[in-house]
Amino acid sequence: xxxxxxxxxxxxxxxxxxxxxxxxxxxxxxxxxxxxxxxxxxxxxxxxxxxxxxxxxxxxxxxxxxxxxxxxxxxxxxxxxxxxxxxxxxxxxxxxxxxxxxxxxxxxxxxxxxxxxxxxxxxxxxxxxxxxxxxxxxxxxxxxxxxxxxxxxxxxxxxxxxxxxxxxxxxxxxxxxxxxxxxxxxxxxxxxxxxxxxxxxxxxxxxxxxxxxxxxxxxxxxxxxxxxxxxxxxxxxxxxxxxxxxxxxxxxxxxxxxxxxxxxxxxxxxxxxxxxxxxxxxxxxxxxxxxxxxxxxxxxxxxxxxxxxxxxxxxxxxxxxxxxxxxxxxxxxxxxxxxxxxxxxxxxxxxxxxxxxxxxxxxxxxxxxxxxxxxxxxxxxxxxxxxxxxxxxxxxxxxxxxxxxxxxxxxxxxxxxxxxxxxxxxxxxxxxxxxxxxxxxxxxxxxxxxxxxxxxxxxxxxxxxxxxxxxxxxxxxxxxxxxxxxxxxxxxxxxxxxxxxxxxxxxxxxxxxxxxxxxxxxxxxxxxxxxxxxxxxxxxxxxxxxxxxxxxxxxxxxxxxxxxxxxxxxxxxxxxxxxxxxxxxxxxxxxxxxxxxxxxxxxxxxxxxxxxxxxxxxxxxxxxxxxxxxxxxxxxxxxxxxxxxxxxxxxxxxxxxxxxxxxxxxxxxxxxxxxxxxxxxxxxxxxxxxxxxxxxxxxxxxxxxxxxxxxxxxxxxxxxxxxxxxxxxxxxxxxxxxxxxxxxxxxxxxxxx
Amino acid sequence: xxxxxxxxxxxxxxxxxxxxxxxxxxxxxxxxxxxxxxxxxxxxxxxxxxxxxxxxxxxxxxxxxxxxxxxxxxxxxxxxxxxxxxxxxxxxxxxxxxxxxxxxxxxxxxxxxxxxxxxxxxxxxxxxxxxxxxxxxxxxxxxxxxxxxxxxxxxxxxx
Numbered sequence: 001x002x003x004x005x006x007x008x009x010x011x012x013x014x015x016x017x018x019x020x021x022x023x024x025x026x027x028x029x030x031x032x033x034x035x036x037x038x039x040x041x042x043x044x045x046x047x048x049x050x051x052x053x054x055x056x057x058x059x060x061x062x063x064x065x066x067x068x069x070x071x072x073x074x075x076x077x078x079x080x081x082x083x084x085x086x087x088x089x090x091x092x093x094x095x096x097x098x099x100x101x102x103x104x105x106x107x108x109x110x111x112x113x114x115x116x117x118x119x120x121x122x123x124x125x126x127x128x129x130x131x132x133x134x135x136x137x138x139x140x141x142x143x144x145x146x147x148x149x150x151x152x153x154x155x156x157x158x159x160x161x162x163x164x165x166x167x168x169x170x171x172x173x174x175x176x177x178x179x180x181x182x183x184x185x186x187x188x189x190x191x192x193x194x195x196x197x198x199x200x201x202x203x204x205x206x207x208x209x210x211x212x213x214x215x216x217x218x219x220x221x222x223x224x225x226x227x228x229x230x231x232x233x234x235x236x237x238x239x240x241x242x243x244x245x246x247x248x249x250x251x252x253x254x255x256x257x258x259x260x261x262x263x264x265x266x267x268x269x270x271x272x273x274x275x276x277x278x279x280x281x282x283x284x285x286x287x288x289x290x291x292x293x294x295x296x297x298x299x300x301x302x303x304x305x306x307x308x309x310x311x312x313x314x315x316x317x318x319x320x321x322x323x324x325x326x327x328x329x330x331x332x333x334x335x336x337x338x339x340x341x342x343x344x345x346x347x348x349x350x351x352x353x354x355x356x357x358x359x360x361x362x363x364x365x366x367x368x369x370x371x372x373x374x375x376x377x378x379x380x381x382x383x384x385x386x387x388x389x390x391x392x393x394x395x396x397x398x399x400x401x402x403x404x405x406x407x408x409x410x411x412x413x414x415x416x417x418x419x420x421x422x423x424x425x426x427x428x429x430x431x432x433x434x435x436x437x438x439x440x441x442x443x444x445x446x447x448x449x450x451x452x453x454x455x456x457x458x459x460x461x462x463x464x465x466x467x468x469x470x471x472x473x474x475x476x477x478x479x480x481x482x483x484x485x486x487x488x489x490x491x492x493x494x495x496x497x498x499x500x501x502x503x504x505x506x507x508x509x510x511x512x513x514x515x516x517x518x519x520x521x522x523x524x525x526x527x528x529x530x531x532x533x534x535x536x537x538x539x540x541x542x543x544x545x546x547x548x549x550x551x552x553x554x555x556x557x558x559x560x561x562x563x564x565x566x567x568x569x570x571x572x573x574x575x576x577x578x579x580x581x582x583x584x585x586x587x588x589x590x591x592x593x594x595x596x597x598x599x600x601x602x603x604x605x606x607x608x609x610x611x612x613x614x615x616x617x618x619x620x621x622x623x624x625x626x627x628x629x630x631x632x633x634x635x636x637x638x639x640x641x642x643x644x645x646x647x648x649x650x651x652x653x654x655x656x657x658x659x660x661x662x663x664x665x666x667x668x669x670x671x672x673x674x675x676x677x678x679x680x681x682x683x684x685x686x687x688x689x690x691x692x693x694x695x696x697x698x699x700x701x702x703x704x705x706x707x708x709x710x711x712x713x714x715x716x717x718x719x720x721x722x723x724x725x726x727x728x729x730x731x732x733x734x735x736x737x738x739x740x741x742x743x744x745x746x747x748x749x750x751x752x753x
Numbered sequence: 754x755x756x757x758x759x760x761x762x763x764x765x766x767x768x769x770x771x772x773x774x775x776x777x778x779x780x781x782x783x784x785x786x787x788x789x790x791x792x793x794x795x796x797x798x799x800x801x802x803x804x805x806x807x808x809x810x811x812x813x814x815x816x817x818x819x820x821x822x823x824x825x826x827x828x829x830x831x832x833x834x835x836x837x838x839x840x841x842x843x844x845x846x847x848x849x850x851x852x853x854x855x856x857x858x859x860x861x862x863x864x865x866x867x868x869x870x871x872x873x874x875x876x877x878x879x880x881x882x883x884x885x886x887x888x889x890x891x892x893x894x895x896x897x898x899x900x901x902x903x904x905x906x907x908x909x910x911x912x
Contacts, residue, residue: 025849032857033845033864035792035832042791127782128775199796199804199858199892248794248858249892281797479856479893650852650898657894682801682890691887693896695879 019488019498023646028483037246040216041203041278049078051267051277052130053260054120054137056112059146059352059675063110063119063139070136071122076129079271081121083107087269090234094322099163101228102355103323104259105287106266112141113322114354115676116286118259121267123275146352146675150295150316153349161346162328162363171400172341177310181301185377189370190742192667194291196359197687200248201281202288204264207274213240213265218247220255221515222474222508228257229265245506247478252358255517258288285668285680289357292318292327294366298374306382306392308339313371315346323355332367334400335610336447337375337393342400352675358517360658361718364450365725369662369743372446372726377739385428386445386730387418398608406603406707409638410612416699417636421616430737439620442735448613448637448723452714453520454599458511461494461532463540464590465583467565469494470502471532474510475525480717481647482521488643489526493533495562519715522643524597527709531595537562539591544582551575603707611714613637615656617727621735626750628732630660635724636699640714645700648716652698655720661688662721663728664744761822765790766834774821781805781816784831792832792861803889806862807831813869832861844868844906853902855893863889867903876907
């Protein structure tokens with residue numbers, strides 16, 4: 001009672017120092033529900049012109065002619081940019097010195113190397129005029145045969161997969177493990193090309209002022225984008241200001257500057273006026289990345305008790321003819337299931353497509369659906385329940401590296417999600433459950449995993465004599481909730497009520513917050529914010545503890561706490577004073593500190609660091625028509641410390657819905673004759689609509705991780721895709737007895753039984 | 754095709770606008786490029802995603818498939834016209850509370866659809882909400898929370 005009274009007297013105390021973990025609504029939410037959030041294409045500087053891309057309708061060849069005269073003759077067309085008049089660049093757009101950049105198509109020649117490649121830019125006074133001008137260009141081509149399939153070119157082993165992972169890895173003797181196995185399975189699975197299809201098309205508004213450049217464009221990595229543009233144009237990075245306060249989704253496709261964005265900058269250079277260039281939806285199927293197709297073969301061996309004796313996972317994937325990104329699909333088998341022998345390998349072919357790229361859970365998503373399907377097949381071959389089989393092969397250390405996990409609450413995930421789902425009553429045999437309407441009903445599961453990555457970031461913190469605070473970092477919010485979660489971390493780090501804090505992000509003139517990708521942004525920029533807060537509080541404490549007039553005099557740096565805008569003696573919290581009093585007495589208007597963050601090399605060396613989860617799915621299949629509907633999804637995830645459960649749940653839901661989409665819907669279909677994508681639009685490239693999505697539950701499993709970083713944050717943005725896709729596929733098998741081996745699952749494959 | 758202009762008179766969020774437009778200018782482009790009402794979003798420009806949903810005489814309409822000239826003399830409401838005297842509309846408040854969006858790009862269209870969905874009487878159950886909100890894509894996958902928000906706002910409207 002006394003304690004409660006005490007807390008009630010200081011309601012702020014409850015909140016301050018505990019912003020982390022609170023389910024705050026989004027701080028940018030009001031702007032987003034009222035139409036006030038300004039996305040790149042919403043900008044309209046004075047004198048702005050509209051640029052429209054003309055793109056190739058062939059996959060491979062050469063542009064022979066463009067009717068520039070006809071386009072320029074159209075009223076309202078100001079200029080047509082082609083290889084003949086495109087402003088000079090400082091470097092070759094095909095030069096590449098690190099894996100985090102695209103080789104770009106910037107009208108450097110008349111060559112065409114994939115469909116929807118930019119071949120000209122028409123700039124007009126209105127969008128309508130520029131669009132008409134682009135149509136009037138009527139390109140003529142020299143057409144070469146397109147290479148489109150996984151077997152259409154000579155295969156090779158890439159030098160690296162993902163971001164420099166070895167393409168071939170092994171431990172133990174897989175062939176011996178398979179030889180000695182009591183039960184073996186071998187299966188091949190195919191996954192299709194997928195396109196990110198963020199709701200916001202890539203857009204740029206660019207304005208030059210001499211050699212200074214002002215840009216509005218969505219970016220998941222502002223500093224990288226700034227550096228890329230600086231290199232291309234031969235200007236200093238600080239001359240380039242990029243604003244990206246809101247991304248209308250990214251999913252990887254806005255991680256690196258794409259060709260069309262740079263063409264917008266070139267167009268502005270050419271005409272000497274601000275230019276807006278927005279991709280049309282169909283133009284997003286080419287130059288802004290995609291998830292490459294894969295064909296994966298898994299061979300698993302099990303002993304008489306259902307223990308894995310060998311895991312062999314091979315993936316064939318594709319890249320473009322001119323650039324390198326190789327989907328690291330087989331690497332999914334490094335971390336999940338214990339086995340004395342594991343081998344993973346990749347090979348690839350080069351096709352006439354745009355360059356593939358990271359797409360939400362790159363490698364993990366493709367690899368997971370194959371691995372989880374194979375594990376399900378293996379469990380059935382051993383006559384075991386799929387959950388029991390996974391527990392039998394539970395990895396106590398990371399299977400490939402042998403390292404202990406920094407934390408791993410996967411058992412709790414399995415148990416909580418299985419209990420919630422009601423898994424225990426599942427029959428082992430398929431095709432035994434029907435609902436009241438006669439629909440075949442199936443239950444499947446999958447394990448989710450995603451590495452806990454950190455990149456590099458910096459932040460700057462300021463405390464002011466009026467008692468308010470400022471935190472700055474060039475973080476990017478593509479919907480994950482950076483505006484809110486980082487403000488919560490900042491409020492805790494500065495010991496301030498969140499309402500007394502100004503948080504600035506989304507702009508390249510702020511400290512480098514690294515990339516919003518790899519599910520590592522909250523951990524990385526969050527730690528930089530945390531460290532910046534600690535740095536400025538330490539400075540403030542130095543002032544106070546050295547000041548005889550302060551009640552904190554002599555308390556020492558270690559001896560103070562920051563809470564509620566006050567520094568308090570750790571040994572006697574009744575003694576303290578406000579930040580404002582400390583600064584005012586010192587004659588300071590404000591005091592600042594900075595912080596950096598990166599992964600800890602010692603932890604990286606000692607531990608395997610991953611988030612984990614378990615997903616259970618129910619599907620219903622029409623026995624006559626083979627139509628599949630997901631009716632229930634339950635996931636449980638352990639991903640270290642949760643900054644904001646409201647936002648984290650949304651991330652899990654989104655990931656799980658991507659998993660449903662992977663299993664049942666998404667596929668870019670390429671015409672084998674022309675090499676063009678036949679369904680480059682949102683009607684025929686299927687993504688889930690509201691009516692496709694069932695009841696979804698995500699359980700947030702508590703997990704403390706003392707090793708990943710001081711805040712204990714892993715990452716939540718991508719893990720939901722993994723596990724879910726396999727769970728749906730396995731549920732389809734359980735409903736029908738037909739094992740899906742190519743994705744998305746097709747009605748005709750289910751009816752072929 | 755020639756680009757003659759016509760004179761178009763629009764009633765947007767209760768305000769009158771006179772515009773000189775090419776006849777082919779869509780309502781969406783007129784709102785965004787001529788009137789500075791950029792809350793209405795372009796996701797596909799083909800009527801496939803719903804991001805540009807606005808109300809014309811109270812009914813939901815895809816602004817990218819509607820010519821500006823078609824809505825002369827009809828009352829157009831956009832996301833900017835939903836709040837009254839600084840107070841968010843109950844659907845906007847429900848979206849905020851239920852975290853019914855992530856990146857926010859589809860959100861204006863979702864909210865305009867949701868307002869109409871409730872008014873149409875199509876928010877009677879979660880299944881009905883899912884069906885009648887199925888014309889608005891959300892790539893972030895906020896659907897479960899969108900259903901919660903529409904359900905909450907519908908219940909508030911009924912009480």
